Amino acid sequence: MAGEPQSLPVTVIGGYLGAGKTTLINHLLRHADGLRLGVLVNDFGELPIDADLIESQDDNVISITGGCMCCSYGSDLIAALRDLDQLPSPPDHLLIETSGVGLPDAIAQSVRLIPRFTIDGVIVVADTETLLKQGADTYIKDTIERQLHAADIVILNKADLTDEETRSETRRWLTGMAPDCRVLESVNAEIPLSVLLGRGLDPLFDREHGAGHIHEHATHEAAIFQVDGPVAPEALAEHLASRELNLVRTKGFVPASDGRLYTLQTVGRRWSVSPAPMQKAEGRIVCITHTPPIDAERIAGIISAVS
Amino acid sequence: MTATTTIYPARRILTMNPANPEATHVAVRDGRVLGAGTLAELAGWGDYDLDERFADKVLMPGLVEGHSHATEGSFWRYVYCGYFDRTDPSGKTWPGLRSIDAVVARLREVNAELGEGDSPISAWGLDPIYFGDVLVSRGDLDRVSTDRPLGIRQASGHIMSVNTKALELSGLLRTGIEHPGIPLDTEGLPTGEMKGPDAMELVAGHVGLDRKVMSADEWGFRQFGRLCVRQGVTTAADLANPLPDDAVDMMLRITGEADYPARIIPLRRFQGVTPRELIDRSRELREKSTDMLRLGRVKIHADGSIQGFTARIRWPGYYNGAPNGLWYATPEQLQEIYELALQHDLLVHTHTNGDEATELMLDTFERALQKFPRADHRFTLQHCQLADTAQFRRMKKLGTCVNLFSNHIFYWGDQHYEKTVGPERAQRMNACATALREGVPLAIHSDAPVTPLGPFFTAWCAVNRETPTGRILGEAERISVADALHAITIGAAYTLKLDHEIGSIEAGKRADFAVLEDDPTMIGEAKLKDVRIWGVVQGGRVFAAADI
Structure with a gap:
């Protein structure tokens, strides 16, 4: 760029x-x-x-x-x-x-x-x-x-x-x-x-290991999810921003059906999706909640629902 | 060597001094009034020169504009595009432009005069409300030029209309803009109307209407002085100035010149500083005061404007259902400023357009005054357009003064009646009669450049309450000519804590006179605005409007 x-x-x-x-x-x-x-x-x-x-x-x-x-x-x-x-x-x-x-x-x-x-x-x-x-x-x-x-x-x-x-x-x-x-x-x-601010999350994407809890704290918790197949990025973002999941932030890259990778971000109720500046083989998102534990099963369910 | 005494005979001298309301002669020594009376009475002071140049004129105390802005002078750098006739500092009257076509025609003349090139055309005073509140679009302004950027600052001061070239230079000729201050056309491009400070700031620099130009504008400050002479004004408040050092230095220098014709009272605006910094700065400034530049007073904005729907008004709210307006300061900040000002004997004027803002001022000020009692503080409510009788009674109790915006009745009274606050409250707007009946010290103002500087016009508004459509807006709030003349002289002086020095013609006061061709007490209520002004005497110096 x-x-x-x-x-x-x-x-x-x-x-x-x-x-x-x-x-x-x-x-x-x-x-x-x-x-x-x-x-x-x-x-x-x-x-x-x-x-x-x-x-x-x-x-x-x-x-x-x-x-x-x-x-x-x-x-x-x-x-x-x-x-x-x-x-x-x-x-x-x-x-x-x-x-x-x-x-x-x-x-x-x-x-x-x-x-x-x-x-x-x-x-x-x-x-x-x-x-x-x-x-x-x-x-x-x-x-x-x-x-x-x-x-x-x-x-x-x-x-x-x-x-x-x-x-x-x-x-x-x-x-x-x-x-x-x-x-x-x-x-x-x-x-x-x-x-x-969702900053300082980028190194998380370079980790060798895949999905899982990466950070636990008394007041918040972060988890990484793998997104393998193509998804509908907007639908996924909207779900992740919903009140029910109660996530403070999410950030990640997800592949879409057009073969491109998209940046996905949510901040509280706000969400945005834009073409990713770089190409990566696989999609990943980091989710952060302030009301641990993260409902990993539900998030995984959402990801497969929008696939 | 003794100082010389000049005695002026006049057709009539209206002193505004209740103990000696009229005189045939006034004696001046050292820039001050030695006395007003008959020639025989004044001759007792010793040798004098008899100056008969005002023998056929009427003298009044120099008029006091208690709420104006010296930027009125600066605006005359730009092309006037207002609906009503307006006189510039040189005395030329620019005819009002009664249609968009007329606006375009005037700007085309300017464009032709400028010849080749791409320098901007900057204009001011447009008020589409009189064209049926239509949009003045970039398409309209493109008829003037598609090569030069063109911008018109509207009369309210809150909207700017620009042409396509100006949008292009500002990077705004694109789709996808989402902002309440930038309406879009059917193709999704900006219409050219830029509302609010942020939207205006994006284009202002490209059309030569950068606000920074105005802050310490020596040329404009001089023009303001000329306008004062033409309107019989010898003292004018510059009611909200951030007063950076360069502006203070400029004002001190120019008002210190032998021929600057007006005493200026700048109030330090509460903006970008904490209450304590505001007070500290005002105390510092107070020490720099001269006779001609009185520093050390404070101005706070509590809310916005009624016609912009940013004033805070009480239930039942805006007549057209618009949501309530905006606070420009927190109640806590108001309280802190009032408390500090009371402790340090600083005069505070508070802008409250809506009646909820007025109520907040009265509530917070009452608490502050209980904590730090001070007699004769003269805290003043500025504009205070929607105050009801109960609020005037509270003002009286708390010892506050009021400076009402009578010109609004003429300029926007019809809009207030039909749209902003509805008939009943429009009729009580700027309730001069109620203020006087309840015993609240009263001044009335123009808020120039929002409306033109001209205290006789302002007095005419308070006396007649007539709108351009001929409506009498609130007959019960009309006041007498005598009360109106009081409000534009000693009344305004009182709100500035200067009534012991100016505002009437009596022994010991500054020799500040408005020199008139017509007698405002004889011309008739309906013609009060037409009183012809010869010029002024300011501090004993004579300034003829024709030579200024």
Whole structure:
């Protein structure tokens, strides 16, 4: 694909003031592990980036350890994106933090106006302790609802500050509000980068061994599935994104009946399929859930159903 | 050597000073009013020069525009395409363009003047709402040129219309675009109408309407001063400026020149900074204030606009069923700014178009004021177009002022009646009579460049409440000429905390006068907008509109 700039995946991070958007961004920066993250924030505000991560700072750009960077976009998102697009070595993945009353879907729509950028997913961070109260507030409830409606993944942050009753009540309310999105609980927004951004999964495809569980963790689990025969990629993606499987992310390459290989990706309820840039002999997908165990039998069943 | 005193006799002097409402002469020394009265009374101050050039004129206090934007000056770089006649800084009146064909014809003239080449044509002021809300498409604008990029910023400021060449240069002449701000034609290509800041930004640079050009535009700032003279304005608020250092330096330099004719009050906009940074920056700026440039005031936007359906309004919502609008700041941010401003004695003006935004301002401000009580804070609600009587009563209790957008009644009153908020609430929009009855300090404004700068026109709107179709929108909210004249002088000065210096002609105040050919109290309510303006005296300096 020489000469053609690679598309740059963008994750929009929304949520009301104080929910933990900045905490999440710092967590991801801290665990970027060689991935060059770009961060666009609405304003530089009070410490958008943890001080120990900052290498240098001027009025417009904060340089961050590990080749990451942070800029503010203020009232002009398009200009900020264009500036990023012009960089000699743009970041591998871009995070855009919305303002506290910003609507993540509006940001996502604008990002798509510049061909280089593709929306990877929309994550909305919510404060478990105050979400129900905000959802009932005369002034901001419809803003909160609009933000949640836009989410592929909702992070219920500060889960440790609440009791089980509040958490389950919040989850019930959320299910009514945004039925398709995936809901992850967290403390200090500590969700693994691979789960949220789907990065760092590529080496998994090079493993010698075939299908099986590859990673188990108390809060999430990943599994690889072999896809041998041709499948209908769109149908498979749509199934994998369904609420029933409750997968946070899937990523893979699958052969279709036209003899070509397709890249398949899901982020919460969002799915996409596009022709794969490279050709491989066999198809494989990685599935990640935050509610282990992965229902391997069911996924295998889906794969054969769309074959 | 003692300072010289000049005494001006005039046909009539309306002082707006209730203790001395009328005078035949005014004496000026050191740029200030020495006194207003009879020649005999003023002669007691000693030697004077009698300057009779205003002997057949009517003098009023210099008018105060409490909500405008100095960018009105910058827009005159571009081709005016508005529906109504509008006078440019040089005094030339550009006739309103009453059809798309007329718009195309004017732009064709410009295209012909430009001759060969591919430099862009930049225009402003288009308002298709008066053409029956039709789309002005790239096809229409291609009739002007297919070689040059062409863009028109619409009157609302929220939409840009461009031709095919502009789309092509912006990389937008393609299918597959999905964005609510970019409507598509039957072939799936953009129509040329670009709505909202993101869609506009994609094309703005290609049609010469880049916003950055405006931020510290010296030429435009000078033009704004000329417009002030033509409209009898001696003090104008520049109500929402990000105020970067270069803009502040430029404004300080130009307002410091011997012949800049208007005092400018820029308010620092809350955008791109935290509440604390906003307050710190405003306190820093306050220290840089001069007589002619008053810094250190704050502006916050709580919501959007009514005709753009982005204002936050209470139940029963928009008349056409559109969903509620957008918040531009969180309630927590408003509260924090109010609390900090009260502690540091900074004046805050809050943009609230919809009545829900007004309610939020009152709620948060009430809490802040309980925590940090301060007498005479003069926090002001700007636009505040839909406030009801109960809200005006709360404003009175909380000590807030209001600056209502009376020009809206004329420019978009019919649309508000028919489409946005419906008949009942349209009739209470910009409720000047209710504000006065409930005792809320009142100013009225143009929001130039959204509507033209011109306080007599604004006063005419508040007095008559007439729309272009002849509808009287809310007869009960009409106010008297005397009240309207108060609102455009001392009333507006009060909301800016400058009423002790300007807004009336009385001993000790700045010698700021509007010099008029007609007497606004005699011309008749229906003709208030037609008062002819000779020019101004600003800080004792005489500026004739004809020479500016």
